[in-house]
Amino acid sequence: MGDVIELHAGEYRAGIDHTGAALRSLTWRGRDVVWPYGADGPTAFQGQVLAPWPNRVTEKGYRFGGAEYHLEPNDPATGTAIHGLVHDRTWSPESVSGDAATLRLDFEGTPGFPFPLELSVTHRLTGDGLEVTTTARNRGGSPAPFGLGFHPYLTLGEPLSALAERGELTLEVTAGARQPVDEQMLPSGAPVPVDGGPLDFRPPGRGLGDTVLDTAFTALERDGDGRAWVRASGPEHRVSLWCDSSFGWLQLFSADTLGGADHRAHLAAEPMTCPPNALATGTDLIVLAPGESTGHTFGITAEARG
Template sequence: MPNLIRIENDHLAVTVSSLGAEMQALASKDGRDWLWNGDAAWWTGRSPILFPIVGKAPGDTLAISGQTYPMAQHGIARRLEFSLVESTATSCRHELVSTPETRKAYPFDFRLTLEHALDGNRLSVTAEVSNTSDTPLPFGIGFHPAFLWPLPGAQAKPHHVTLDNGAEPPVIQLEGGLIGRTLDISPFTAGRLDLDHSLFENDALIFPEGAGNGLTFAADGGPALHFIFDNLPNIALWQKPGAPFLCVEPWHGMAAHAGGTAELVERPFTVALAAGDSMRFGFTVEIQP
């Protein structure tokens, strides 16, 4: 069974599982839960880490230098046990390193660490990818946290997402889980998107570029969750239609193109990390009750 660790301060409490280093709960000390609970009737995920791919590969097969490997949607990390390498009252850090088993799907040496840390009303989640081999490391990475919709205490209120940059970024649709080729007109107006379940009838709303480094998911008149993204240029919003959650997903990497190649290096926004180098990615969410 996975091991669970709880971190907390005077404002928030977070539970993290060793399986996928996935956050299981985010609650404020007044008893309100903010994170989706993983009800299998809708979706068993809560806040998976996506590595070494974001989204689907054609036929669940990844190609690397002409060789093919089995690769399920969103990669291998969310299905593997991480080791707890450091913890304090308010933070914990988990680590996943490559093994002969991981190399069957992803033939590279790597170290992936995931840290959860609390500071006041803010939770920061930071991933660091290290290339422990002597060749370049190609990968995509992303976060997939699901938050309650409606937000606690806001059951009768309309909800919306507003972009910090006030932009109207174009949206791209998925085709059979793969990235389409056409950018469509933004659903945002002056940086605001009024949420409705019908928005997600054709899967996620994906914004490859232009959504900026921060957004707020809020009910009219409150409460609100404010997000800041670090080194994550792609943003997606997703809900299983009608489900009581909204996923706010910052990524560096996306699914393969529909009708395109299965080659990892040709997926949009793939990172190529030099031998011996490390790179960090993360998000912060502030609870505004």
């Protein structure tokens, strides 16, 4: 893997990878608060930037601007194209300090996505945690479709399945609806309310139990700062992810399809600007005019309980 940029501020430390501008590690008081990866690279897209689309797109292709495009499937289980095209590219440092790093990628496009973009990701640590800000600019001469997501896995220091079995894990997600999907994990209808059901994690103090999550949530409920939240709490501390109003979706994945020690060990909490298959359906898809930019921010924080 590429070089790692080390950041520090207060009780937080982070490692940012030149490859994919990925969040390779994040610790608080010496504890991992995201599932880290080492020199061999990520196991399951951990810490990755998901652009120019998050989640997945059908193998049947998509139409944009009167033309049809086809993406190369890279998920054998579903035959879909997942998580964009920039996670394995080498990004260039634009500015680096002790507590912040900005990496940039001039993405020229591919046959399946022939839309050149200028991408910039800034990771910044403060005493309150990590803040990640992304800008994307259309470098081409015609409109460009765009979607963005991130793939951190929140962790509490031991497998979430063990904490859940002991009744020591609670999960809070400020989302009022979920996206039904078919066998390819593509949308199979409009979002449905979660009210009072097994996927309603709005009430504080609700346990994860044996609930399996690989679910896109929307109808995000926000605090006074416009932030939607995912909060995973263990007996000693809480790890939380927030996203600003530019992210209308949150994908949660309980890692049930991962094997060995990674099975149900960490919770992927993925802020997304659009749902699965947005390139094909147009749902919440961003369309950038030539020269136009878009900006998005999310963050991760930790705190002691009790």
